[in-house]
Amino acid sequence: xxxxxxSVVKACDExxxxxxxxxxxxxxxxxxxxxxxxxxYALLGDAYLAEDVAQDxxxxxxxxxxxxxxxxxxxxxxxxxxxxxxxxxxxxxHLQIVPLEIGDNSSSSDPGxxxxxxxxxxxxxxxxxxxxxxxxxxxxTTLFYVDGYTQTDIGEFLEVxxxxxxxxxxxxxxxxxxKVGVFEGKFKTQRPSRDRSFSDRVKANLRFLVHADWTPIKxxxxxxxxxxxxxxxWWRQRQDFDADxxxxxQYVVEDTEGQLxxxxxxxxxxxxxxxxLVMVADPDRLNADVGDxxxxxxxxxxxxxxxxxxxxxxxxxxTHLLEFLRKHGFKETDRVLDLRLEVAEGLTILSQSAPAxxxxxxxxxxxxRNPGCVKQLYDxxxxxxxxxxxxxxxxxPAYNEREALLWLEMPYVIPxxxxxxxxxxVYVGVSDVSLFQALPGGLxxxxxxxxxxxxxxGIATTLLRSAINYASSNNYxxxxxxxxxxxxxxxxxxxxxxxxxxxxNFTLEKCLRxxxxxxxxxxxxYAGHYRDEGRPxxxxxxxxxSGRLTLEAAGQKVELFPTSETEFFVKWFYGDAxxxxxxxxxxxxxxxxxxxxxxRKALVQNAKRIS
Numbered sequence: 001x002x003x004x005x006x007s008v009v010k011a012c013d014e015x016x017x018x019x020x021x022x023x024x025x026x027x028x029x030x031x032x033x034x035x036x037x038x039x040x041y042a043l044l045g046d047a048y049l050a051e052d053v054a055q056d057x058x059x060x061x062x063x064x065x066x067x068x069x070x071x072x073x074x075x076x077x078x079x080x081x082x083x084x085x086x087x088x089x090x091x092x093x094h095l096q097i098v099p100l101e102i103g104d105n106s107s108s109s110d111p112g113x114x115x116x117x118x119x120x121x122x123x124x125x126x127x128x129x130x131x132x133x134x135x136x137x138x139x140x141t142t143l144f145y146v147d148g149y150t151q152t153d154i155g156e157f158l159e160v161x162x163x164x165x166x167x168x169x170x171x172x173x174x175x176x177x178x179k180v181g182v183f184e185g186k187f188k189t190q191r192p193s194r195d196r197s198f199s200d201r202v203k204a205n206l207r208f209l210v211h212a213d214w215t216p217i218k219x220x221x222x223x224x225x226x227x228x229x230x231x232x233x234w235w236r237q238r239q240d241f242d243a244d245x246x247x248x249x250q251y252v253v254e255d256t257e258g259q260l261x262x263x264x265x266x267x268x269x270x271x272x273x274x275x276x277l278v279m280v281a282d283p284d285r286l287n288a289d290v291g292d293x294x295x296x297x298x299x300x301x302x303x304x305x306x307x308x309x310x311x312x313x314x315x316x317x318x319t320h321l322l323e324f325l326r327k328h329g330f331k332e333t334d335r336v337l338d339l340r341l342e343v344a345e346g347l348t349i350l351s352q353s354a355p356a357x358x359x360x361x362x363x364x365x366x367x368x369r370n371p372g373c374v375k376q377l378y379d380x381x382x383x384x385x386x387x388x389x390x391x392x393x394x395x396x397p398a399y400n401e402r403e404a405l406l407w408l409e410m411p412y413v414i415p416x417x418x419x420x421x422x423x424x425x426v427y428v429g430v431s432d433v434s435l436f437q438a439l440p441g442g443l444x445x446x447x448x449x450x451x452x453x454x455x456x457x458g459i460a461t462t463l464l465r466s467a468i469n470y471a472s473s474n475n476y477x478x479x480x481x482x483x484x485x486x487x488x489x490x491x492x493x494x495x496x497x498x499x500x501x502x503x504x505n506f507t508l509e510k511c512l513r514x515x516x517x518x519x520x521x522x523x524x525x526y527a528g529h530y531r532d533e534g535r536p537x538x539x540x541x542x543x544x545x546s547g548r549l550t551l552e553a554a555g556q557k558v559e560l561f562p563t564s565e566t567e568f569f570v571k572w573f574y575g576d577a578x579x580x581x582x583x584x585x586x587x588x589x590x591x592x593x594x595x596x597x598x599x600r601k602a603l604v605q606n607a608k609r610i611s
Contacts (some may be wrong), residue, residue: 001468003389005255013401013496021168025062025065028074028268030059031444032078032157033054033058033198034076034192035056035078036053036058036078036079036082036144037054037192038050038143039052039054039083039139039143040053040054040057040082040085042138042139042141042142042143043083043090044090045131045367049089050122051192051198053085053086054197055091055193057078057081057085058078058298060077060085061077062195067385071557075157075159076156076159078157079157079159080571081160083531085206085479106394121320127173129176129383130142130176132145133172133176135169135170136538137168137172137175138172139158140158140169140172141168141173141176143157144169151165151503152164161394164550169539179295183542194239194428196212206249208250209250209252211252211564213260213263216260217260217280220260220263220280221235221261221263222280224280224318225315225317225318227502227503229439229442229478229502229550230338230439230502230503231481232439233438233439233440237437239264241267246267246270247267247268247275247305248265248266248268249265249298249301249305250263250264250265251263251294251298253281253290253293255285261281261282261285261290262279262281262282262286262290262291263278263279263284264277264278264281264294264295264297265278265279266278266298266300266301266302266307266310271573272573272574273306273570273573273574274307274308274309274572275305275307275310275311275556276311276312276313277293277310277311277325279294279312279321281320283320283321285321287320287324287345291324295324298437302512306514306574308511308513308569308570308571309509309511310509310510311330311332311508311509312325312507312508312509312551313505313506314506314508315503315505315506316506320510322506324579325508325510325530330508330509331508331509332507332508333507333508334484334506334507335485335507336482336484337482337483337491337501337503337505338479338482338501338504338505339481339491339494339500339502340439340478340479340480340500341494341500342477342478343476343477343478343479352405352464353458353461353462354421354459354461355455355458355459355460357455358421358422358457358462359421359422359423360419360421360458361376361419361420361421361422362417362418362419362420362461363408363413363415363416363420363432364418366420367415367586374401374403374408375399377404377427377430378404378406379399380429380430380451381447381449382396384447384449384451387449387451387452388449393545393546394545394557394559395545396547396557397552397555397557398552399555400503400554400555400556402555403555404555412435412436412438412468413432413434413435413436414432414433414434414435414443417434417443417467418434419432419463419466421450421459423454424567428450428451429449429450429451429454429459429463430448430463431445431449431460431464431466431467432445432446432447433446433467433470433471433479436582438480439480440474441476441477441478442477442478442480443476443478443479443480444479444480444481445479445481446462448460448464448490450461450463456534460484460493461496461497464493464497467479480502497564513562513569514563515561515562516562516563516564517562520544520547520549522565523544523547523548523549524544525586525587525589526544526587527542527544528541528587528609528610529541529609530543530607530609531607531610532587532589532605532606533608534605538554539610540590540607541553542560542590551570552593558571558572558575559575560577566578573594574595575593575594576592576594577590578590578591578593588608588609589606589608589609590605590607591604591605592604593605593608594608
């Protein structure tokens with residue numbers, strides 16, 4: 001065994017190739033898989049939990065193997081990792097230890113229910129007797145009867161002399177007497193070495209992304225859907241990710257032949273507690289084992305990153321992945337059709353179908369012409385949004401020039417491609433195309449809307465034609481538009497302009513914090529105006545909007561999600577709100593805590609109720 005340890009530690013030197021290191025470590029997995037499992041089982045008493053703990057222990061051992069300087073110390077080092085993982089599991093939740101069930105016997109030689117019941121009862125007695133052993137004796141007994149490990153092997157693993165192993169075994173045998181034979185026969189049917197599934201799963205989980213993995217990942221991603229432009233955008237987003245400013249964790253999964261079968265990552269978005277999940281996998285493997293291995297690892301990363309939500313946007317055709325996500329608690333939040341228009345070179349379709357008194361202007365022109373442009377545009381989009389309750393469940397916040405300009409001055413906004421319809425000096429309609437998550441060489445069509453009293457006059461058509469003409473004049477080829485299937489009027493208009501459905505997309509989200517059920521009537525007690533004496537210019541307005549609690553401040557409005565009757569959190573940024581009752585039992589203080597992203601210091605606002 002020592003020769004194996006020396007060769008593996010040498011092969012796992014950082015200068016060795018990944019394949020060499022991987023193959024060498026696989027030898028250790030095969031050599032110690034039963035021992036790690038038995039150690040975990042002796043403490044947990046549950047074969048399934050023990051197998052999970054043993055797998056996690058090998059993954060951690062792989063990650064930390066460069067810390068092992070003395071090869072012969074590996075057995076004891078692995079044991080400590082196993083014990084640590086068991087300790088974490090038992091601290092996290094109370095384990096209900098249940099004896100191993102007798103396997104089904106479907107052969108024609110079934111001894112009958114009475115005999116099976118007697119064997120079942122005998123096994124239960126044996127397991128109870130073993131669990132009653134002192135810790136040291138129970139561990140040695142379990143290890144000895146797994147796979148014929150010698151007393152020397154067990155001593156190295158437990159880091160005790162062979163004489164101590166022999167003494168513990170002898171004492172345990174005296175306590176158990178003839179019962180150990182029953183345990184030995186049953187336990188060997190549970191050991192990981194009974195087949196290759198354990199070592200295959202461990203080895204499959206030992207691949208962490210390196211630069212060379214991007215080529216097979218790209219091949220897998222492009223095979224998901226016959227959508228070259230969509231796949232190009234997916235690829236560009238992975239390559240352009242700002243890893244210096246935002247958190248990202250990436251992994252790949254290989255099969256036993258060394259073929260890459262899955263890729264998974266989490267990517268922090270500009271809304272810091274919201275993360276994006278990206279997963280590409282062989283459909284046959286995703287729901288079998290690979291998906292769980294990836295998700296378990298990524299879940300740990302999300303917890304360590306203090307993520308609040310994680311979402312995944314994927315093609316409707318990826319039924320296997322959507323099924324997998326739903327199984328793991330993701331809920332559908334959006335479903336849209338992806339429509340595309342391939343703009344012909346030199347195309348000009350500026351013919352106006354709107355009434356002559358309607359002028360089509362641009363954001364660039366209006367900001368030069370009209371000092372109140374931004375406020376007027378905000379009022380228009382607010383009216384349009386309020387007219388379509390499916391776009392947002394809450395009323396828009398009060399106008400705040402700083403917040404309004406934040407969007408208009410984003411680098412992906414094209415002022416000359418933001419079209420505004422006005423009747424005299426009144427803004428009546430809007431439509432834009434931008435570079436926001438645009439397809440390579442193309443534009444994304446954003447919101448298009450016309451005031452209700454101006455509809456059915458061709459204004460929306462003229463606005464969209466202006467956008468198409470802009471794309472053609474500036475050599476943008478594809479225009480992409482996302483529309484819900486229930487937006488029949490917009491779908492009809494886009495199809496009239498020769499947009500075609502390219503695919504459908506689902507967005508699924510999982511909230512990583514526990515949201516509790518609260519009687520929404522209590523929200524009426526929280527509704528009101530609050531002000532921090534240190535920030536007299538900053539009012540916080542709390543509302544009960546159709547049974548959902550909202551907080552508005554400085555032109556922003558967010559929903560508050562309850563973790564108790566008085567404590568709430570925000571999904572869009574890091575923020576926690578607590579409503580505090582005074583001596584009279586009435587809510588008179590709102591404490592809002594928002595950690596500063598870079599310093600991690602908590603910014604606390606104690607806002608007193610003013611109305």
